[in-house]
Amino acid sequence: MTLVNFTPIYCGRSDGETEIRSKKYGKEYNGPSNDQLDKVANPDDYYETLDHDHQITVEWKRQLGVMLQREMRAQTESPWFLMFFPENYRLYKHHKGVRDNTDAYLYGYPQGRKKRFKTAQEFFPHFLWLMEGKSEDYGDCPCRNCAGDWVHKIEPLPGRGGYVPPLKEFAAPSRDSVPLKKEPVQVKRDTPLPQPKVVIQQRAPQQTSTLPRLPSKTPAGTSTSTAANKPPAQPVISPNPLPPVKSREQQLDAEYRRYIYRIGELVWFNRGTAWGLAIIIKRDTIRDSGPQSSGPRARYLVQPLSHPYLHPEPKLMSSNDSLRPWLAWSAPGPTHRALTGKSFATVDWKTVLAGECGPGDAEVDGSIFAAKQLDESFSLLSPLANNTITTGERTYLAMYLGGEKIYVGDPVRLRINQGQDIMVVHQIIEKLKPNSTNINLASVYLIGDIYRFASIPFDPANTTSLINPHLPPRMKTDLEFRNSVTVPPKRVQSFWRIIQSSARLTVSDLKGRWYESSILLPILRTSSVFAADIQRGEITDVGDWINGRGDANAAAGKMGTRFRERLEALGKAVPPTLRLGDGSDNGEGGIEGSTGNGTPNASAAKPSPKPAPAATSSYPETQAIGQQSGQRPKETKLSQYMDLDKSGG
Numbered sequence: 001m002t003l004v005n006f007t008p009i010y011c012g013r014s015d016g017e018t019e020i021r022s023k024k025y026g027k028e029y030n031g032p033s034n035d036q037l038d039k040v041a042n043p044d045d046y047y048e049t050l051d052h053d054h055q056i057t058v059e060w061k062r063q064l065g066v067m068l069q070r071e072m073r074a075q076t077e078s079p080w081f082l083m084f085f086p087e088n089y090r091l092y093k094h095h096k097g098v099r100d101n102t103d104a105y106l107y108g109y110p111q112g113r114k115k116r117f118k119t120a121q122e123f124f125p126h127f128l129w130l131m132e133g134k135s136e137d138y139g140d141c142p143c144r145n146c147a148g149d150w151v152h153k154i155e156p157l158p159g160r161g162g163y164v165p166p167l168k169e170f171a172a173p174s175r176d177s178v179p180l181k182k183e184p185v186q187v188k189r190d191t192p193l194p195q196p197k198v199v200i201q202q203r204a205p206q207q208t209s210t211l212p213r214l215p216s217k218t219p220a221g222t223s224t225s226t227a228a229n230k231p232p233a234q235p236v237i238s239p240n241p242l243p244p245v246k247s248r249e250q251q252l253d254a255e256y257r258r259y260i261y262r263i264g265e266l267v268w269f270n271r272g273t274a275w276g277l278a279i280i281i282k283r284d285t286i287r288d289s290g291p292q293s294s295g296p297r298a299r300y301l302v303q304p305l306s307h308p309y310l311h312p313e314p315k316l317m318s319s320n321d322s323l324r325p326w327l328a329w330s331a332p333g334p335t336h337r338a339l340t341g342k343s344f345a346t347v348d349w350k351t352v353l354a355g356e357c358g359p360g361d362a363e364v365d366g367s368i369f370a371a372k373q374l375d376e377s378f379s380l381l382s383p384l385a386n387n388t389i390t391t392g393e394r395t396y397l398a399m400y401l402g403g404e405k406i407y408v409g410d411p412v413r414l415r416i417n418q419g420q421d422i423m424v425v426h427q428i429i430e431k432l433k434p435n436s437t438n439i440n441l442a443s444v445y446l447i448g449d450i451y452r453f454a455s456i457p458f459d460p461a462n463t464t465s466l467i468n469p470h471l472p473p474r475m476k477t478d479l480e481f482r483n484s485v486t487v488p489p490k491r492v493q494s495f496w497r498i499i500q501s502s503a504r505l506t507v508s509d510l511k512g513r514w515y516e517s518s519i520l521l522p523i524l525r526t527s528s529v530f531a532a533d534i535q536r537g538e539i540t541d542v543g544d545w546i547n548g549r550g551d552a553n554a555a556a557g558k559m560g561t562r563f564r565e566r567l568e569a570l571g572k573a574v575p576p577t578l579r580l581g582d583g584s585d586n587g588e589g590g591i592e593g594s595t596g597n598g599t600p601n602a603s604a605a606k607p608s609p610k611p612a613p614a615a616t617s618s619y620p621e622t623q624a625i626g627q628q629s630g631q632r633p634k635e636t637k638l639s640q641y642m643d644l645d646k647s648g649g
């Protein structure tokens with residue numbers, strides 16, 4: 001096989017926006033609308049987000065590289081390849097009808113989704129204007145969006161935005177019609193790091209907010225041309241070392257494949273005929289005896305959520321397959337239609353139990369309302385340093401964020417940028433209002449390093465230089481797995497590219513915990529689907545398959561209500577005697593003592609509850625919801641549960 005050398009190109013300047021302000025609708029996502037992205041509602045006409053290493057993305061970036069090379073008359077033997085689109089620009093594929101449509105559109109232009117670019121050729125003049133960095137005046141950009149149509153009545157100059165021969169003219173011609181993805185360009189270099197050919201100065205790091213920044217017309221002639229005249233080296237962003245581990249529980253939760261779920265977290269649990277909602281109260285690992293015994297296996301004691309007047313006993317879940325993260329699915333509405341729009345606190349549970357709200361399942365509704373209350377909540381725990389006198393700040397080791405528990409040192413998924421980035425949390429900080437000790441008035445923010453998943457053609461010479469010693473161990477191991485999937489068949493290598501170090505974000509910028517694709521995907525998508533993907537050299541990011549905090553609750557991007565502690569946020573949805581953990585800081589154990597002969601009985605104070613009336617329950621049934629597991633959570637909407645209810649009788 002003939003290998004293709006190429007020269008990596010980076011674009012350090014961008015005007016791309018993920019959100020814009022629209023007169024009519026206020027803030028608007030600068031991409032396809034939610035409706036257009038909804039594959040379930042519109043199976044014949046929808047948009048798909050394309051990953052960095054999707055063959056169409058790679059082809060666009062290759063064409064842009066080659067066009068830029070021609071434009072700059074660069075005499076290098078290897079073709080240029082644009083490593084990343086300018087920040088906040090993103091490709092979407094339009095699936096329409098049954099024909100194999102390969103229409104893709106690049107969104108991100110700061111005047112909104114209607115100004116998307118339809119081809120790499122169409123985007124090229126704007127890309128060139130960004131790359132050259134000579135002007136901040138959009139009037140100087142000759143692209144269709146900036147300059148208007150009249151410019152484009154003129155024949156393009158030779159080379160500019162012109163035809164780019166397909167890759168196979170550079171590469172081995174034997175593999176006809178094999179898409180680029182399967183025939184990737186391979187770098188062959190002696191230098192360990194890609195040498196950027198063209199680097200244009202990065203803008204000062206943007207405030208990591210989602211506020212739109214509309215294009216500002218800078219008068220021509222201002223001295224903005226320094227960047228192009230003497231391109232300085234791209235500023236080096238260095239990751240910060242991981243904060244030290246402070247507790248055994250934190251240590252356990254930092255380990256790859258030890259526990260998926262954490263004490264105090266909200267989960268879906270399989271209750272036999274249906275899935276319910278519960279809180280993890282204890283956990284440990286056991287080793288199966290017998291000849292086919294593998295490694296230790298996690299098991300969890302969970303407290304099902306309910307209404308205030310009846311609390312089911314804790315259940316012992318000894319298989320990962322019988323639990324799901326809260327964010328894996330969206331909770332349905334209440335089974336009592338009359339309760340729609342209410343909250344756990346505003347429901348009069350006695351009237352519900354008396355049957356005055358019509359048919360329904362009070363226990364199920366209690367769990368749904370409790371889960372939503374929890375999703376909106378957050379609590380800080382394990383204070384570390386207290387500087388309230390000097391700076392008014394306190395730092396914490398961990399926090400409950402919605403359904404989940406997050407430690408300092410953990411990766412979290414972010415809402416900012418395109419919702420694809422993650423942050424490794426280094427500090428959780430509470431800043432009190434001056435002269436106040438009221439925590440509800442305090443602002444809470446997190447400091448950490450922001451990373452983006454990036455894929456490049458595999459080069460063995462890069463492997464060591466791409467290793468980041470400051471990544472959390474779970475991310476490292478997961479990355480090794482993902483590369484072991486994609487490198488051999490596709491020659492595509494991925495890494496976590498640092499975007500910003502010591503960034504400061506608020507609680508509302510967080511989607512939730514980051515999970516290992518290598519661990520959660522086989523559970524969410526079933527192991528057979530996962531195995532088939534692996535076979536093809538494909539592994540998606542598990543973040544694409546789960547919600548963000550508040551997504552299912554009309555509270556996405558909201559800070560929510562702070563509670564002093566987790567049990568306060570759970571309120572009467574759990575027995576008043578409930579304790580999280582076994583009273584030690586071990587982070588595991590205590591199940592044996594509370595289960596007796598395998599019958600969990602942590603809250604013996606209550607009389608035995610009636611079994612959940614699963615047969616008559618309109619709660620999503622195991623099978624129905626189980627089959628949803630291969631679908632993205634946004635597709636598991638309330639309406640579908642309603643439909644299931646009708647068809648399920």
Ligand SMILES: [Zn+2]
Nearest residue numbers: 126141143146
């Ligand atoms: Zn332009």
